[in-house]
Amino acid sequence: METEEHLLALKVMRLTRPTLASPLPVTCDSKDLPGNLLNNSLQQDPTAVPGSETIAIGQFLLLPQNPVNIYLGETFSSYICVYSETKQNVYNVSVKVDLQTSSQRLPLANNPPTSTLTSDQTVNTVIQHEVKEIGTHILVCEVSYQNSAGILLSFRKFFKIQVLKPLDVKTKFYNAENDDVYLEAQVQNITSGPICLEKVALDASHLFKVTCLNMTHTGESIFGKVTLLQPQSISQYLYCLTPNEKLISDVKSLSGATNIGKLDIVWRSNLGEKGRLQTSQLQRMSPDYGDIKLSITELPNFVVLEELFTFKCKLVNNGERTVDFMLYLENTENIAWCGISGKKLDPLPPHSHKALEFKCIPLVPGLRTLSGVKLVDTFLKRTYTYDELGQVYVVLPEGLNNHQ
Amino acid sequence: MFFEVSVNLLNKKPSITDIYPPNGDSDRNSDAWLPMEKTKRVFFVTKLSNTPDLEMLTMPGVLLEEDIEDEMGEPIIVCCKEAKAGCKRGSLTAGLSPTERRLRELIQVGAYGAAINHTAALLALYGQGRGKQGHRTTHSPQSLQIWYIRIALLVKIKSFAVAQAEAQPFSQLEKPDIFYQYYPELYGNRTGSMASFNFRLLLAELPMICGKPKDSLRKLFCIWATIKRMLKNLKQGLCEDGSSSISDTDKTNSLKLWTIRESKVMYSIVNCSCSIKDYALAIEMLVHLCERDGAPKHVLLSALGRLHLQTGNISDAEVCFNESSHCGSNSVRGLVDKGLLAIAQNNYEEAYVCFQQANCLDPSNIMILNNMSVSLFHAGQTKEAIAVLESAISSKPVGGVHESLILNLCTLYDMQSSRGIMKKFALLRQMSKYSADAPTTILEKLYG
Numbered sequence: 001m002e003t004e005e006h007l008l009a010l011k012v013m014r015l016t017r018p019t020l021a022s023p024l025p026v027t028c029d030s031k032d033l034p035g036n037l038l039n040n041s042l043q044q045d046p047t048a049v050p051g052s053e054t055i056a057i058g059q060f061l062l063l064p065q066n067p068v069n070i071y072l073g074e075t076f077s078s079y080i081c082v083y084s085e086t087k088q089n090v091y092n093v094s095v096k097v098d099l100q101t102s103s104q105r106l107p108l109a110n111n112p113p114t115s116t117l118t119s120d121q122t123v124n125t126v127i128q129h130e131v132k133e134i135g136t137h138i139l140v141c142e143v144s145y146q147n148s149a150g151i152l153l154s155f156r157k158f159f160k161i162q163v164l165k166p167l168d169v170k171t172k173f174y175n176a177e178n179d180d181v182y183l184e185a186q187v188q189n190i191t192s193g194p195i196c197l198e199k200v201a202l203d204a205s206h207l208f209k210v211t212c213l214n215m216t217h218t219g220e221s222i223f224g225k226v227t228l229l230q231p232q233s234i235s236q237y238l239y240c241l242t243p244n245e246k247l248i249s250d251v252k253s254l255s256g257a258t259n260i261g262k263l264d265i266v267w268r269s270n271l272g273e274k275g276r277l278q279t280s281q282l283q284r285m286s287p288d289y290g291d292i293k294l295s296i297t298e299l300p301n302f303v304v305l306e307e308l309f310t311f312k313c314k315l316v317n318n319g320e321r322t323v324d325f326m327l328y329l330e331n332t333e334n335i336a337w338c339g340i341s342g343k344k345l346d347p348l349p350p351h352s353h354k355a356l357e358f359k360c361i362p363l364v365p366g367l368r369t370l371s372g373v374k375l376v377d378t379f380l381k382r383t384y385t386y387d388e389l390g391q392v393y394v395v396l397p398e399g400l401n402n403h404q
Numbered sequence: 405m406f407f408e409v410s411v412n413l414l415n416k417k418p419s420i421t422d423i424y425p426p427n428g429d430s431d432r433n434s435d436a437w438l439p440m441e442k443t444k445r446v447f448f449v450t451k452l453s454n455t456p457d458l459e460m461l462t463m464p465g466v467l468l469e470e471d472i473e474d475e476m477g478e479p480i481i482v483c484c485k486e487a488k489a490g491c492k493r494g495s496l497t498a499g500l501s502p503t504e505r506r507l508r509e510l511i512q513v514g515a516y517g518a519a520i521n522h523t524a525a526l527l528a529l530y531g532q533g534r535g536k537q538g539h540r541t542t543h544s545p546q547s548l549q550i551w552y553i554r555i556a557l558l559v560k561i562k563s564f565a566v567a568q569a570e571a572q573p574f575s576q577l578e579k580p581d582i583f584y585q586y587y588p589e590l591y592g593n594r595t596g597s598m599a600s601f602n603f604r605l606l607l608a609e610l611p612m613i614c615g616k617p618k619d620s621l622r623k624l625f626c627i628w629a630t631i632k633r634m635l636k637n638l639k640q641g642l643c644e645d646g647s648s649s650i651s652d653t654d655k656t657n658s659l660k661l662w663t664i665r666e667s668k669v670m671y672s673i674v675n676c677s678c679s680i681k682d683y684a685l686a687i688e689m690l691v692h693l694c695e696r697d698g699a700p701k702h703v704l705l706s707a708l709g710r711l712h713l714q715t716g717n718i719s720d721a722e723v724c725f726n727e728s729s730h731c732g733s734n735s736v737r738g739l740v741d742k743g744l745l746a747i748a749q750n751n752y753e754e755a756y757v758c759f760q761q762a763n764c765l766d767p768s769n770i771m772i773l774n775n776m777s778v779s780l781f782h783a784g785q786t787k788e789a790i791a792v793l794e795s796a797i798s799s800k801p802v803g804g805v806h807e808s809l810i811l812n813l814c815t816l817y818d819m820q821s822s823r824g825i826m827k828k829f830a831l832l833r834q835m836s837k838y839s840a841d842a843p844t845t846i847l848e849k850l851y852g
Contacts, residue, residue: 021808026556033549037511046770051703056675057710060771061778063815083821126784196716268716272748
């Protein structure tokens with residue numbers, strides 16, 4: 001605490017966006033008792049906007065009269081004014097401003113000293129800093145100067161700032177069968193006022209290619225024209241990530257590719273006050289593929305009852321040795337296979353894959369599961385059964401449909 | 405766009421005929437209002453000489469126990485006596501009997517406190533003065549006008565609690581005794597509301613003004629619905645309440661009047677949605693207003709642009725400002741909008757340049773000078789910012805001594821030195837010379 005008297009004093013004001021003042025519109029008709037008196041007084045009001053006096057959306061800048069919250073990702077800006085409290089001149093005035101967070105001390109300003117400060121002069125400093133930590137921050141202002149006797153004096157002032165969390169971001173991942181990853185991100189506004197989300201984008205890691213699923217076919221935002229988010233409201237975003245070619249061909253590293261990327265969010269609030277947040281690296285659960293993986297690469301959605309159709313699969317050997325497979329096809333009540341069961345496949349070297357093609361005939365209409373494919377590792381005598389390879393919707397032949 | 409009704413009277417002093425024109429179509433047009441079913445039933449009952457329930461009657465009275473004294477407190481009396489003397493200028497000279505003419509004069513000089521005291525005296529003549537709330541009374545267009553002025557002025561001086569309490573008996577002006585139909589023996593077959601449309605609108609806005617904007621929103625939408633019903637009748641060639649057909653000229657005039665009033669209600673809904681921060685509704689209403697026939701598009705688009713700025717939507721704001729200038733807004737408007745846009749982008753230097761250019765075109769505009777000053781301050785130049793505001797006040801004291809401008813100046817004084825208080829008293833001295841009433845909020849700031 002400062003007890004000694006100083007020749008200089010210091011004032012600090014946080015600079016937030018001004019507000020737009022407007023008058024309280026009270027109007028009359030010429031038929032009313034005051035005639036146009038109230039209208040005239042409104043028109044003469046400097047805060048009224050000519051032509052739209054009765055709309056309370058002003059243009060007259062008013063400096064903030066009440067404290068405003070500061071949120072993580074916003075820019076903290078302050079005006080620091082040092083003025084003289086004496087009639088004497090003061091020499092070599094320097095102002096040093098630091099910001100102390102819970103983890104570090106950041107220098108914000110350290111101007112070259114003002115050699116002479118007369119009684120009616122001031123030293124003005126405007127600092128700006130993008131806040132990157134939540135919690136208590138202390139603004140430390142240190143003023144040092146020399147009095148007329150040349151004695152070096154200094155004092156410090158501290159200002160406490162509480163940085164709040166502006167957004168709550170929740171994410172969910174879905175690993176799709178075809179190795180795509182879907183990311184669902186919920187962005188909730190937990191500030192006290194409405195905000196406008198200027199940008200929500202996924203900066204994917206280099207292993208994935210991102211498709212943003214928040215646009216319609218015509219390129220419009222699915223959220224409509226206004227991207228305003230009321231307090232406590234949530235906007236939900238969906239992204240599809242496709243692993244790059246190199247990654248797809250190597251199941252081990254595909255399985256290990258858990259770093260998805262970062263969400264980059266930019267918002268604005270009152271009169272353009274800007275905030276920006278980047279999430280930490282988003283991690284998905286690594287999918288467990290095992291050494292042998294059989295997955296569908298091509299499959300029609302709709303097939304016709306009792307008509308032959310084809311689908312393709314990819315067989316991957318992720319192990320360290322060459323594997324010999326026997327392929328068995330077992331008919332089920334839904335499907336009859338068309339091909340040879342008990343066929344020996346060509347040896348599959350380690351870390352390689354091959355394409356397989358299957359033909360079959362659907363026997364029952366409706367949504368049906370492809371099952372009955374079996375692979376036997378002839379060396380280990382181990383059997384891999386695939387009873388849920390994929391699904392097709394079996395429709396009736398067109399002629400039959402029309403008769404019904 | 406705001407008061408088209410009165411635009412040709414703007415430079416003319418209102419004469420008695422302006423205020424109380426002879427009965428005719430214009431009266432029917434402007435007085436028209438559709439009573440609720442419950443109210444209509446009372447008209448029928450009173451025709452059979454039955455007295456309606458007390459709860460269906462409007463029984464207002466002045467609640468303010470004492471005349472409004474000027475707000476200057478002790479520190480001022482000590483520091484600058486002339487301020488108090490100045491503020492007394494508008495008060496009612498004792499011995500003069502209250503008249504509507506005197507009331508108008510007080511309003512004209514801006515002595516709202518004294519004018520409010522005057523309304524209390526006038527209402528006493530109608531039996532609706534102090535202590536009369538809850539007593540049966542008879543209403544007339546004249547008494548309701550006085551009430552309207554009283555409530556409006558109470559709002560103007562920010563005595564919101566009193567305004568709300570005294571306005572309470574009027575509810576939404578839907579009770580039967582506010583309609584001409586209630587007094588067939590006095591007004592014959594005349595129908596419609598004795599209370600003016602602006603009184604109705606003010607009562608609907610009152611909750612918003614007093615911090616309960618949601619209540620206002622409901623009331624404003626009710627008013628809008630009634631106007632829509634009347635406009636529908638008019639478009640079918642019927643009079644407002646749909647009871648009989650009217651001439652084409654009459655129809656044109658009345659459609660014009662009620663379309664303007666509809667816009668007024670829609671503006672209020674914009675204001676109300678802004679105060680509950682439902683910006684989506686405000687934007688929707690403004691877009692709707694822009695699309696109406698004969699709408700002052702450039703003004704509305706500029707307002708929409710500023711609304712977008714408030715929400716932080718810079719790109720849409722820019723689109724609106726551009727459209728506004730295509731629709732013929734003048735260059736000062738364009739420069740001010742550009743300056744505000746620069747502030748939204750945190751570029752106060754550029755904002756200053758825009759406001760300065762606007763200032764060259766319109767040097768006496770207080771708003772532009774103020775915005776220049778705020779831009780200077782944000783760029784770290786308090787001294788220059790103060791100089792701009794002080795010169796604004798000395799060049800145009802009547803408009804310059806404005807609450808918001810004073811608040812800005814006081815903030816700057818506070819910033820610059822511990823001698824701010826002396827400068828504030830100097831300001832107060834200046835204020836007392838030019839305005840009859842000192843707004844309370846300023847006084848708080850000045851004392852602070």
